[in-house]
Amino acid sequence: MSVKLVYFAWVREKIGKGEEELDLPGDVTTVAELLAYLKTLGEEYDEALKFPEAIRVALNQEHAHHSEKIAGVREIGIFPPMTGG
């Protein structure tokens, strides 16, 4: 499955890019599995996602729990807890 990943704030800085298109292995079906998979892609990913429980994820621009399925999702946002306002 090919999906667009977009990164923000210190997740973006640590991974070193704002977005990328990735082909995900078939056994990556949930948000939690996606984060675990990304950590294997290199040191910069491992560092950015070192504490996955602290990472927030949006599926097609809506907040999602780590247990949610990603099948059919076109865009996945990955970012730290928000600090606007």
Place this chain on the structure above:
Amino acid sequence: MSLTLHIAVQYEDFDPAVEASRLTDGRTGVGALVQFTGFCRDEGGRLSALELEHYPGMAEAELQRIAEDAVGRFSLIGLSVIHRYGKIMPGERIVLVSATASHRQAAFDGANYVMDFLKTAAPFWKKEHNADGSRGEWVAAKDEDDSARDKWVKE
């Protein structure tokens, strides 16, 4: 009376008086207007600026979701939410929430609710620029912001 709902995510500054007019001009059913403005602080001279990053598309969509929840929950007559992004200097405005209702409590609560959810769910991130030129850090999320949001859920 039709509802006025205005959401904007922009670099440009905004004028609270313009938003007040947007929500009250010709609206004879409005009994209360509450406006909250958030500013960039210099933290005692330590900061030269804040850099506001946002998730384009999702930021607007999330503010819209929060605003619609607030309108339904507090029977607001009008609601305007404006959030800036980019480099913002100390003393400049960052965010404006304006809420109108028939009575004051709904307007106060509506504005408060929007801010509590905006802080924890709208995809914006602040990075500090230090006045002494050293590398600035990303602002860390605060537990008390989560607690402020959760009080609306428990009630």
